[in-house]
Amino acid sequence: MAAPRASVHGEWSSSLFFILAATGSAVGLGNLWRFPYLVGDNGGGAFVVIYLLCILLVGLPIMMAEIMIGRRGRHSPINSLRLIARDEGLNPAWQGLGWLGVAAGFMILSFYSVVGGWALYYGFEAFQGGFRGIDTDTAGTLFEGVLASPGLVVLWHSIFLLLLFGIVAAGVRRGLQRAVTLLMPLLFLLLLFLVLYGALTGGFAETLAFMFRPDFSAVDGGTILTALGQAFFTLSLGMGAIMVYGAYLPSRASIPGNTVWIVGMDTLTAIIAGLAIFPVVFSAGMEPAQGPGLVFVTLPVVFGEITLGTLLGMVFFVLLSVAAITSGISLLEPAVAYLTERGPLSRAGAAAIITLAIWLLGIAAGLSLNVWADVRILPFADLGIFDLLEFVSNDIMLPLGGLLIAVFAAWRIRSKTRLVELGMPPDSLRFRLWLLVTRFVAPLAVVLVFMNALGLFG
Ligand code: PHE
Numbered sequence: 349m350a351a352p353r354a355s356v357h358g359e360w361s362s363s364l365f366f367i368l369a370a371t372g373s374a375v376g377l378g379n380l381w382r383f384p385y386l387v388g389d390n391g392g393g394a395f396v397v398i399y400l401l402c403i404l405l406v407g408l409p410i411m412m413a414e415i416m417i418g419r420r421g422r423h424s425p426i427n428s429l430r431l432i433a434r435d436e437g438l439n440p441a442w443q444g445l446g447w448l449g450v451a452a453g454f455m456i457l458s459f460y461s462v463v464g465g466w467a468l469y470y471g472f473e474a475f476q477g478g479f480r481g482i483d484t485d486t487a488g489t490l491f492e493g494v495l496a497s498p499g500l501v502v503l504w505h506s507i508f509l510l511l512l513f514g515i516v517a518a519g520v521r522r523g524l525q526r527a528v529t530l531l532m533p534l535l536f537l538l539l540l541f542l543v544l545y546g547a548l549t550g551g552f553a554e555t556l557a558f559m560f561r562p563d564f565s566a567v568d569g570g571t572i573l574t575a576l577g578q579a580f581f582t583l584s585l586g587m588g589a590i591m592v593y594g595a596y597l598p599s600r601a602s603i604p605g606n607t608v609w610i611v612g613m614d615t616l617t618a619i620i621a622g623l624a625i626f627p628v629v630f631s632a633g634m635e636p637a638q639g640p641g642l643v644f645v646t647l648p649v650v651f652g653e654i655t656l657g658t659l660l661g662m663v664f665f666v667l668l669s670v671a672a673i674t675s676g677i678s679l680l681e682p683a684v685a686y687l688t689e690r691g692p693l694s695r696a697g698a699a700a701i702i703t704l705a706i707w708l709l710g711i712a713a714g715l716s717l718n719v720w721a722d723v724r725i726l727p728f729a730d731l732g733i734f735d736l737l738e739f740v741s742n743d744i745m746l747p748l749g750g751l752l753i754a755v756f757a758a759w760r761i762r763s764k765t766r767l768v769e770l771g772m773p774p775d776s777l778r779f780r781l782w783l784l785v786t787r788f789v790a791p792l793a794v795v796l797v798f799m800n801a802l803g804l805f806g
Pocket of ligand 1: 373374375376377378456583584585587589675678679
């Protein structure tokens with residue numbers, strides 16, 4: 349068996365920084381922007397229940413598998429998979445899984461950066477007092493105005509990516525480690541404040557009923573696919589982001605222990621975001637099914653009403669931007685790590701090339717919200733570019749990547765390798781449970797959900 353490798357990119361100083369970085373990757377627009385509107389669009393409680401099941405039965409075991417592969421390979425996902433396949437005498441084609449992840453990362457970051465740009469712009473608007481006394485109609489018009497303006501969308505998308513480039517090029521860990529240590533707790537405090545505010549404004553009882561009283565009559569194959577896609581998206585799974593962070597994890601750190609923390613923090617943040625946002629929606633008599641504009645329309649109304657709203661609004665949208673940035677970094681890192689490993693480019697050169705490519709794709713995503721609204725890529729006649737990028741990457745590529753990761757980790761590599769990396773005794777209940785779920789439950793869930801969405805069950 350090959351000797352343990354060291355990471356060529358360096359390692360986190362301790363488990364704590366890994367947890368912070370991986371939580372920074374996981375907690376992002378997926379929790380604060382996407383989760384609430386998906387709950388709103390998919391009928392509430394039933395979606396929440398299915399989502400939680402997906403997190404527990406599919407997300408958690410696959411996150412352990414992903415970190416395990418990363419730490420074993422100690423390289424970018426492409427090279428980690430190639431090296432492990434070589435060590436274990438497996439088909440070298442497994443590195444294709446790394447390429448799938450890189451492609452998914454490009455697609456996700458292109459639209460992610462557009463939304464991250466809105467978050468930055470809203471922070472700026474709040475600073476200028478733009479939300480003062482705003483009502484829901486005006487807030488709706490403001491948001492529609494942003495979407496309708498190609499200049500604004502492209503400008504803020506560019507600023508967002510430029511920030512990301514700066515951080516990744518400079519070497520992520522120093523700046524990033526410090527930033528997440530300070531900003532993640534702050535974000536959490538702010539969300540708690542918003543929940544309290546919501547509890548006092550009324551609409552809270554309605555929110556609890558909406559989020560936690562499941563009505564399964566509205567559930568169909570599409571709902572389940574969306575919940576599964578969201579579970580992968582919110583945990584940053586299936587594309588190598590968590591894998592590459594795992595490559596920098598010190599060997600003595602416990603993979604199962606760290607995973608539970610990351611998954612727990614991420615899930616809690618999503619639920620809190622829902623509890624913060626829906627009371628406002630209900631007490632203002634708005635519709636929960638508002639789609640992607642939800643957070644950008646409801647929260648400005650709150651900030652426009654309350655004392656210190658200008659300051660809090662600014663802080664919230666800055667933190668939303670920060671949460672998006674710490675996630676965006678991890679979307680960029682697998683490709684940048686790979687290009688750096690190949691040489692002769694420096695990390696900064698690699699980051700520049702990749703950021704540029706994503707910037708271009710992101711412009712297409714941004715323009716599809718206004719001037720290119722009618723552009724279609726066949727055979728997807730009913731999705732614009734933005735929605736198409738989101739659908740194909742989140743709902744297809746991430747679950748597919750996750751499925752292959754589960755198969756690789758739980759079926760293909762030697763059991764000795766698994767035991768060493770996971771640090772569990774072979775006959776322990778925990779290990780058996782993980783193996784069972786990763787071998788059968790998680791892959792089967794993904795396959796069934798795909799078949800169902802394709803209409804194969806009638
Ligand atoms: N998990 C991030 C979020 O919830 C998005 C993300 C997806 C980041 C995939 C990395 C990889 O916002």
